[in-house]
Amino acid sequence: MRFNDAITGAAFTCFAVLVLLYAQTFPPPGHQPIGPAFFPSLIAVLMMLAGGALMVRGVREYLADRSLFRGEPWTGSAAAWLRILMVPAAVLAYLLLAPQIGFMAAAALVVIALALQFGRRFLVALTLGVASASVIYLVFTRLFLVPLPVGPLEALFR
Amino acid sequence: MDILLSAAGLIFEPNTLLIIVAAAFFGVFIGSVPGLTATMATALLVPLTFVMEPVPAIAAIVVTATTAIFAGDIPGCLLRIPGTPASAAYVDEAYRMRHKGEVEAALGASLSCSVIGGIIGAAVLALTAPWLAAFALNFSSFEYFWLSVLGLSCAVVVSRAPLPKAFLSLLLGLFLTTIGIDLVRGFPRFTFGQPDLTGGINIIPALIGMFAISEIMRKAAGDVQGSALMGIAAPRPLLPAIWPTLRRYRVNVVRGGMIGGLIGALPGAGADIAAWISFAVGRRFSREPEKYGSGHVEGIVDGASANNSSVAGAYIPAMVFGIPGDTITAIVIGVLMIKGLTPGPMIFLQQTELVYAIFIVFFLANILLFGVGALAIRLSRFVVTVPPGNLYPVILLFCIVGAYAVNNSVFDVYVMLALGVIGFLMEENDFPIAPCILGLVLGGIVEQNLVASMIRAQGDLLYFFHRPIAAVLGVLAILVWTAPLLLWAWRCRRVQA
Numbered sequence: 001m002r003f004n005d006a007i008t009g010a011a012f013t014c015f016a017v018l019v020l021l022y023a024q025t026f027p028p029p030g031h032q033p034i035g036p037a038f039f040p041s042l043i044a045v046l047m048m049l050a051g052g053a054l055m056v057r058g059v060r061e062y063l064a065d066r067s068l069f070r071g072e073p074w075t076g077s078a079a080a081w082l083r084i085l086m087v088p089a090a091v092l093a094y095l096l097l098a099p100q101i102g103f104m105a106a107a108a109l110v111v112i113a114l115a116l117q118f119g120r121r122f123l124v125a126l127t128l129g130v131a132s133a134s135v136i137y138l139v140f141t142r143l144f145l146v147p148l149p150v151g152p153l154e155a156l157f158r
Numbered sequence: 159m160d161i162l163l164s165a166a167g168l169i170f171e172p173n174t175l176l177i178i179v180a181a182a183f184f185g186v187f188i189g190s191v192p193g194l195t196a197t198m199a200t201a202l203l204v205p206l207t208f209v210m211e212p213v214p215a216i217a218a219i220v221v222t223a224t225t226a227i228f229a230g231d232i233p234g235c236l237l238r239i240p241g242t243p244a245s246a247a248y249v250d251e252a253y254r255m256r257h258k259g260e261v262e263a264a265l266g267a268s269l270s271c272s273v274i275g276g277i278i279g280a281a282v283l284a285l286t287a288p289w290l291a292a293f294a295l296n297f298s299s300f301e302y303f304w305l306s307v308l309g310l311s312c313a314v315v316v317s318r319a320p321l322p323k324a325f326l327s328l329l330l331g332l333f334l335t336t337i338g339i340d341l342v343r344g345f346p347r348f349t350f351g352q353p354d355l356t357g358g359i360n361i362i363p364a365l366i367g368m369f370a371i372s373e374i375m376r377k378a379a380g381d382v383q384g385s386a387l388m389g390i391a392a393p394r395p396l397l398p399a400i401w402p403t404l405r406r407y408r409v410n411v412v413r414g415g416m417i418g419g420l421i422g423a424l425p426g427a428g429a430d431i432a433a434w435i436s437f438a439v440g441r442r443f444s445r446e447p448e449k450y451g452s453g454h455v456e457g458i459v460d461g462a463s464a465n466n467s468s469v470a471g472a473y474i475p476a477m478v479f480g481i482p483g484d485t486i487t488a489i490v491i492g493v494l495m496i497k498g499l500t501p502g503p504m505i506f507l508q509q510t511e512l513v514y515a516i517f518i519v520f521f522l523a524n525i526l527l528f529g530v531g532a533l534a535i536r537l538s539r540f541v542v543t544v545p546p547g548n549l550y551p552v553i554l555l556f557c558i559v560g561a562y563a564v565n566n567s568v569f570d571v572y573v574m575l576a577l578g579v580i581g582f583l584m585e586e587n588d589f590p591i592a593p594c595i596l597g598l599v600l601g602g603i604v605e606q607n608l609v610a611s612m613i614r615a616q617g618d619l620l621y622f623f624h625r626p627i628a629a630v631l632g633v634l635a636i637l638v639w640t641a642p643l644l645l646w647a648w649r650c651r652r653v654q655a
Contacts, residue, residue, distance in 0.1 A: 023347075043329050087578075091575045118551065
């Protein structure tokens with residue numbers, strides 16, 4: 001999956017302009033030679049130049065092949081897109097669920113859902129989820145003393 | 159000598175040795191699973207290092223990286239899928255040898271050359287780093303500024319991506335370091351009033367996101383059904399297959415080891431580039447270059463010795479200047495900083511034992527690799543067939559817990575998620591990740607030394623070339639920037655002529 005370089009170049013350039021504008025609201029350097037705005041502004045200016053160079057490349061590319069997007073074998077498949085989106089969605093789901101239902105339940109759900117999405121059979125996914133959630137919970141809370149979110153299931157291990 | 163003994167004492171104690179052996183198996187496993195890189199193995203290891211003392215923590219990372227880089231050759235040979243990018247240079251040679259029924263000869267050569275190359279790299283590290291550190295003690299903010307700029311520039315130039323893309327990736331990494339309280343006046347930059355952002359972006363969750371999350375997303379895109387192993391001959395003894403190769407190509411092994419050590423020391427150039435260059439050099443000087451590409455063991459010798467050597471070479475700039483030589487040492491610097499140790503010439507004076515312990519670990523790791531690697535070759539036919547569907551969900555869970563455990567902060571998990579998605583989009587559009595990571599690690603150092611230098615120079619830019627070493631480094635950095643332009647102009651003239 002690749003967008004024409006003009007599009008990614010323009011995205012970086014826009015971002016750089018926003019950074020540059022925002023950096024101008026920082027307090028002035030006072031009696032020092034440079035202030036808080038100097039380094040971010042320098043980065044933003046260089047980013048605008050590089051983004052511009054990338055846009056030039058992109059326009060040349062477009063004139064040669066007249067396409068703004070180059071797909072891969074999977075970009076046409078809705079199932080593949082769903083599988084990709086499942087990964088960040090799983091992290092988000094964990095972040096929202098864990099404070100409510102505790103680490104083990106949230107972690108097991110996430111692993112089971114992903115394993116099913118990756119084409120594993122239900123029993124395999126279930127075993128994988130339950131085993132990995134409980135092993136990681138015990139190792140991290142007992143051995144490394146990391147306070148993971150506690151829910152009804154974790155209360156059983158007290 | 160006393161220091162060497164007490165450094166050895168830090169390593170040869172039951173806990174540390176146990177960690178080292180466990181790390182060796184972990185590295186071999188991750189390396190032999192196609193798609194899981196040595197860097198990812200290191201990133202996954204980071205949460206476990208929080209509870210360790212500095213020496214076992216670094217030892218675990220060194221051993222994991224060493225064994226993972228070798229193990230990457232195993233699926234390369236059996237499936238034609240390099241386990242790590244460092245094996246890509248000679249994957250065709252190994253795969254063709256497999257078709258001739260020479261699995262043991264190919265993997266045996268790869269293992270023995272990895273071990274010898276790794277030991278050469280460790281020797282290069284142990285001999286040059288203390289010498290360079292003594293030299294670097296006199297460095298001021300001017301030298302450090304130019305050195306880090308030079309390192310960042312190298313990372314952009316050696317990247318095989320188009321120049322603007324590598325540069326934009328670097329700038330994005332640098333920008334991310336400006337988020338949070340600024341150094342000069344304590345002003346919160348780009349925090350949008352979020353208290354979580356005032357401390358800045360934490361490096362470790364960012365690394366886990368950019369390497370692991372983006373990789374899982376990429377794997378989810380493709381076909382995730384397990385791949386089959388077909389037509390592999392039954393295992394044969396390993397040692398008889400190794401000796402003739404080593405005797406015949408001893409020059410290649412030493413040359414590959416030296417190339418790997420030097421390339422590894424260049425910031426941004428890691429094991430994969432070392433293998434490519436050593437492979438190309440080997441072919442150039444070979445007595446039978448026509449055999450390259452047809453399953454010729456000499457190519458494996460070149461690449462395997464170089465990529466393992468570069469793992470050690472990357473520690474030279476990382477330990478001496480705090481400038482990572484590759485993505486793995488970028489993580490190592492992050493881990494050391496969490497432990498309250500700032501890499502630089504001072505640790506060679508204040509933490510001499512730690513420094514020597516790292517040297518010893520490198521030798522130990524490579525000796526250990528021989529045994530663990532031989533075992534891995536034996537078991538490889540099972541490991542490479544672990545279905546990715548079993549692996550990636552668990553790795554994702556490990557990433558979440560790992561990013562959280564750095565500071566017990568839920569916000570860090572969001573950082574990991576955001577940078578994972580950005581990393582995925584970047585790699586899909588041919589933006590390399592390594593320059594961004596280097597920018598993220600070095601941004602603070604660059605700005606800090608820039609500010610300190612500017613205050614001392616009172617805004618006079620010529621002052622940046624005032625000290626001799628600073629002047630040399632500055633001119634070198636400017637040459638690195640202008641070299642592509644000069645090359646381009648030269649090519650244009652040649653085309654016209």
